[in-house]
Amino acid sequence: MSLKMEDVDQKTEKKRSRIPIYVVSFLIIISVIGGLIYWLYTRQFETTDDAFIEGNIVQISPKISAHIAKIHVKENQFVKKGDLLIELESKEFEVKVEKAKAELKAAQSTREKSLANVELTRKTGKADLNQAVSNFETTKTSIDQAKITSNSKENGIEIALNQVKTAEANLRQIQAQIPASEANLEQVKAQIPASEANLEMAQSEFNRYLSLFEAGDVSKQTVDRAKALLSQAKSDFESAKKQVEIVQSNLNSIRQQINVATARLNEAKTNVKNAENDFQKSQTEINSAQSQSNESLGRVEEAKAFPEKVQIEESGVSNAEAQIAQAEANLTQAELELSYTKIYAPEDGFIANKSVQEGQLVQSDQALMAVSQREIWVVANFKETQIEKIKPGQTVLIYIDAYPNLILNGTVESFQAGTGSRFNVFPPENASGNFVKVVQRIPVKIRFDESDERLKLLVPGMSVIPKVKVK
Numbered sequence: 123m124s125l126k127m128e129d130v131d132q133k134t135e136k137k138r139s140r141i142p143i144y145v146v147s148f149l150i151i152i153s154v155i156g157g158l159i160y161w162l163y164t165r166q167f168e169t170t171d172d173a174f175i176e177g178n179i180v181q182i183s184p185k186i187s188a189h190i191a192k193i194h195v196k197e198n199q200f201v202k203k204g205d206l207l208i209e210l211e212s213k214e215f216e217v218k219v220e221k222a223k224a225e226l227k228a229a230q231s232t233r234e235k236s237l238a239n240v241e242l243t244r245k246t247g248k249a250d251l252n253q254a255v256s257n258f259e260t261t262k263t264s265i266d267q268a269k270i271t272s273n274s275k276e277n278g279i280e281i282a283l284n285q286v287k288t289a290e291a292n293l294r295q296i297q298a299q300i301p302a303s304e305a306n307l308e309q310v311k312a313q314i315p316a317s318e319a320n321l322e323m324a325q326s327e328f329n330r331y332l333s334l335f336e337a338g339d340v341s342k343q344t345v346d347r348a349k350a351l352l353s354q355a356k357s358d359f360e361s362a363k364k365q366v367e368i369v370q371s372n373l374n375s376i377r378q379q380i381n382v383a384t385a386r387l388n389e390a391k392t393n394v395k396n397a398e399n400d401f402q403k404s405q406t407e408i409n410s411a412q413s414q415s416n417e418s419l420g421r422v423e424e425a426k427a428f429p430e431k432v433q434i435e436e437s438g439v440s441n442a443e444a445q446i447a448q449a450e451a452n453l454t455q456a457e458l459e460l461s462y463t464k465i466y467a468p469e470d471g472f473i474a475n476k477s478v479q480e481g482q483l484v485q486s487d488q489a490l491m492a493v494s495q496r497e498i499w500v501v502a503n504f505k506e507t508q509i510e511k512i513k514p515g516q517t518v519l520i521y522i523d524a525y526p527n528l529i530l531n532g533t534v535e536s537f538q539a540g541t542g543s544r545f546n547v548f549p550p551e552n553a554s555g556n557f558v559k560v561v562q563r564i565p566v567k568i569r570f571d572e573s574d575e576r577l578k579l580l581v582p583g584m585s586v587i588p589k590v591k592v593k
Contacts, residue, residue, distance in 0.1 A: 173502035177582035224316035226449035231309035233442035282394035289387035324355035
């Protein structure tokens with residue numbers, strides 16, 4: 123009986139010793155199955171922790187150098203395309219516009235004057251030629267008549283009448299100078315507003331620097347420089363007024379010449395009467411007529427050159443038109459620079475990296491702030507050994523480091539045409555004996571599929587972990 127009990131105890135101990143083996147075997151089987159399941163699951167994905175959110179960020183920079191007059195936005199404020207962001211001080215550029223307008227008006231006045239001179243030269247040239255030919259023919263006729271009859275009264279009368287015509291032509295020629303002189307007067311008067319605007323600008327600058335000097339913000343040298351500019355502006359303004367007086371004086375002189383020419387015309391008419399008493403001096407008149415004939419011939423040759431004079435005056439018109447084109451270009455440039463004093467938002471987005479204050483002097487192309495647009499995407503730097511399985515159009519699970527419980531869906535959109543290191547400022551040079559092979563990374567662009575409010579939580583630069591489903 124005792125033997126049987128011992129056999130039972132031995133069998134019981136053998137069974138108990140086998141239980142841990144079963145448990146370990148079960149756990150190993152479960153681990154293998156779990157590992158297999160995890161391996162089968164993870165092999166469907168390619169992932170990397172070298173990934174960030176990217177977005178379009180537009181830098182805001184001025185196109186001109188000026189002081190900031192007003193800033194209309196705050197840091198992190200949302201703006202729409204076309205919203206006014208910054209106003210620069212525009213007084214200097216407004217003065218440039220007015221100056222360009224004055225220069226354009228002066229150039230237009232010069233063109234009108236040149237056109238008047240062309241027309242005047244054309245008319246007086248023909249008149250002078252006709253007059254010179256007429257005088258030449260008249261003197262020849264007078265010589266012939268004087269030779270035929272020394273007692274002919276018509277000889278002296280004819281000459282006197284021709285003198286009347288000459289005086290009348292001279293009077294008309296002088297009178298024709300009036301429009302050009304008046305046009306010149308208008309031209310110099312047109313320079314007054316520009317000089318006056320410069321004077322006002324210089325006065326304003328002097329007053330401003332004087333106030334700053336009294337407050338201790340600028341040096342006396344700056345005030346003296348502004349005072350010198352003010353003195354120069356006053357001198358230019360007085361010079362412009364003096365030029366108006368000179369041109370006005372020239373116009374008065376021409377009018378006095380008209381009075382003289384009128385007096386000569388009256389004198390020529392008196393000579394007609396005197397010629398009736400001089401018919402007995404026919405022989406002397408013959409010699410005088412011969413001399414006048416030679417002189418008239420010279421005037422005819424001179425008058426024939428009037429087309430060349432017209433061409434010279436027409437070249438003045440061309441020069442004036444070129445000046446108008448230049449003045450119009452200057453005006454356009456001045457108006458363009460004036461428009462640059464207001465800086466508007468180029469796109470919708472949030473204000474970021476604001477680094478300026480009102481009153482600050484900014485330079486052209488200086489970064490003032492940035493507009494971060496709402497459109498964002500993911501740039502994931504996958505190893506080159508992972509790229510084989512990744513294709514455009516594959517779905518992506520995107521885990522956000524900042525929001526552990528937020529998982530967004532995305533799609534592979536495209537690959538960068540080159541590794542990240544290839545676009546460094548100094549790309550690696552591998553043509554050396556100490557080469558070490560390094561696995562390269564290729565940036566992959568992933569777009570978000572969601573268009574809901576959750577994307578507003580994300581900003582460029584945040585770290586993410588994308589998982590691309592490759593199977």
